[in-house]
Amino acid sequence: MATSGQKEPIHVVITGAAGQIAYSLVYQICNGEVFGKDQPLILHLLDITPMLGVLQGLVMEIDDCSIPLVKGVVTTDNEEQAFKDADAVFLVGAMPRKEGMERKDLLTANVKIFKSQGTAIDKFAKKTVKILVVGNPANTNCLILAHFAPSIPRENFSCLTRLDHNRAKAQIASRLKVSPDAVKNVIIWGNHSATQFPDVRSATVNVNGTDTPVYDAIKDDQWLKSDFISIVQKRGAAVIAARKLSSAMSAAKASCDHMRDWWQGTKENEWVSMGVVSDGSYGVEKGLVYSYPVHIKNGRYSIVQGLPVDDWARELLDKTQKELLEEKTDALKATSSE
């Protein structure tokens, strides 16, 4: 029971808790950066049975951080125990890709995890649960999760494209030698894959106190329409080539940005990118998990409407949708054959 004046703890689930992203994620969640400095929480850490010993080490470290907001930690290899009464879920547990692979090469192995976890979330989580899928291929894993959790409202499902969003901001900021927080309203459209469309046609950058369109500030349309897009699309692969492991610190930071904004709201007149269940906006098939620009208020996102789509943009929006439709077919096939 919470003492008077203190909020009740919320139940926060992290899957793949023994892995590398989770190792960077746990502290940021526990210290109040995501759910608020006055929001106590109970952590539910799920991983597969052989990793339970590693989770014990993680719990020792959480204890040793001595963070007042942490009111309990549950470690488990059992999905019912993990998702019971969940308020917020970070689905990180899945195989990462190795050099030379595309994220969709992980589909057959990973999508089964999301069928099983969708079924468990449907039964055991709160109906208000906010779900973020990080494990790749993130959009299609999220689609499968939602498919197997029909009692959870569609707007409670999302996947991570905030890392791509942050990468796009960082590239623009570095080119203009300004701080990344001077760059606003970049968009990642579509799939968290090499077909995504990083779009800065509506983005602005604050230079000497004035918000200026990124295209006017950069003054190099050719770079913005080719190299910039390809750098952001292939950044994950570049990190793997250098580190021999996929992005973890930046993925954890982006996961926290995503959930914090969903929980606490976006700034007035600013949007962020989130993979969400499409309502048909921008000519995308209803039900696909597609990354859009979103505003968030009172814990609910709305897709930013009315942005211009010229022929060049239409082609890029359709190309990434086409890949998602192919992934959907493969994923439904892989999950129906059991």
Ligand SMILES: NC(=O)C1=CN([C@@H]2O[C@H](COP(=O)(O)OP(=O)(O)OC[C@H]3O[C@@H](n4cnc5c(N)ncnc54)[C@H](O)[C@@H]3O)[C@@H](O)[C@H]2O)C=CC1
């Ligand atoms: N959407 C995005 O922007 C990004 C997504 N990722 C993806 O995140 C996922 C995790 O990456 P890392 O932490 O680096 O991998 P990792 O291999 O270090 O950790 C994955 C963890 O998941 C666990 N796991 C496997 N099956 C599980 C199951 N059924 N239930 C619970 N846990 C399970 C593993 O035992 C392992 O501890 C990968 O699929 C990776 O590709 C990575 C970076 C960015």
Ligand SMILES: O=C([O-])CC(=O)C(=O)O
């Ligand atoms: O590239 C990968 O496989 C990991 C990932 O999703 C990213 O870094 O964006």
